[in-house]
Amino acid sequence: MRKTAQAEVNHPDWAKAMEVIYPRARDMMAKPRYWHVAYPLAVTALCVAPQEFFLRNWVACFEAGLGKLKEKIYRVPVLNGMMRLLWTYLYRCHEPLSTSSAKLDTIFKQIFPSNRLAVTAQEEHFQPFVYIVHFVLSRHFDVGSEICLDLLQERLINSQSGQASNAFSPDRITIATQAILLSLDLVEREEQLPSWPSSADFSTIPSPKDYPSSSTPLPASISSKASWSEFLDRATTCLNLMAIACYQVVGKWSVLDEQWATSRLGPTYEEAHNYIIRRHPEGSVAYSDQYSSHIHMLQVVFQSWPRCLHSSLALGEAFDMLIRGVIHIEPAIDEAATSALQRFMAEPSHASSLLRRFSTFLFGPAAITQEAYGFRLPIVCNRLLNLWHSFVDRWIADVKRKSFQTWTSEETQDVLARAEEIEGGALFLLASMKPNAFTTGVKVVRSLKLLADYMAPEPFTPSVVPPGYFVLIQALFEDETADALFHSLDEVLEGEELNRL
Structure with missing residues (x-):
């Protein structure tokens, strides 16, 4: 396909037409009233021109757009043009690496000048910058990886051990992180090159559908590659230090x-x-807007987990950060943390430990005394409870996919330990006067009954489920047992307490 396209743009008549159209469109760009038509035409003519003609003219066209990037009315068309010019240079032209590196270095120094940390005043215009870095990283890995590490401010972060969070650039960190995720997804899908923007409209930002991304755990086939392994180790170390620094400032709000x-x-x-x-x-x-950059950076890091989580940060600590993020005062943190937790929960190797940390956060005695705010316990937050309930159901469904007769003793003990924690949490919720908390407790008890019946289809015996497990769950569903269990000590309680029960 690429060879066919190359042959078509090199056709003499086509080449002659492009060589006529481009100079005229370039001249029209000098007149403001024609610019919005002339600029897309000039860029398009260059991108479909023969390689030699493109190489002679593309840098000048690129720099002409850069000069107008600060002006709002020109910004989106210029970003679209920059994307297309750079894609054409990287994937249609084949210059020596040293030549390409020199040109790219000059261009990126203009796009990301060292004397200005901010990249754009409008967050919705981040994506073209992300795509541009993604194009370079996917074509010239060594050049692209250095650009990403520079945008992540690796030297600053390492020199300050992540403590200089006020000096971080949220714009640059966002661009680098998302570009890395896009490039990893491209490698995972075994695609040779990023797609050309699907829309010909220069007035709108390219669709995210053109450039899919993923933050699920990275396949070993990619993480084991020597080049990616070293780069990801450095990049994710930066993100870890950044996350910890920002979390210490704003993470527990x-x-x-x-x-x-x-x-x-x-x-x-x-x-x-x-x-x-x-x-x-x-x-x-x-909250004060002076902390908006810390919150944005924490959101970006959460959006990259678990794919960009470095092993130096213990999983338990990451889980705690994310669980607290669900009740953060900034909804964007809540959304990013919830999505990250769902990605972790989808991995069988993480599900049990995540559920344990979640149950401890909600119901552990020490956690309740530390996490409570006056009389407001975490369980009053409906979205937090609903998420825990969904994780319980998911974990039980995963457990039931494997026949319990084939479980190892370690697997059995792990399941019983989680079930006991969940049971305690459910009973705690049943004692709550909050409608959603009580309802969630009822739903979880019913889910645990399904697990108990699955593990012990016959009457309980020590060889299947040890004594002491699921006793209360079974009692709630058996009339005779429930009557004996809940009424045998009535004389000890006051009348008001009996009414509450």
């Missing part, structure tokens, strides 16, 4: 904590104007 309530804002407009307001089912919250 909970929607349940009254200190973030909007009612605590000062009455003056000047003070309120510097705050970001977010509304949750638990109430409206506000």
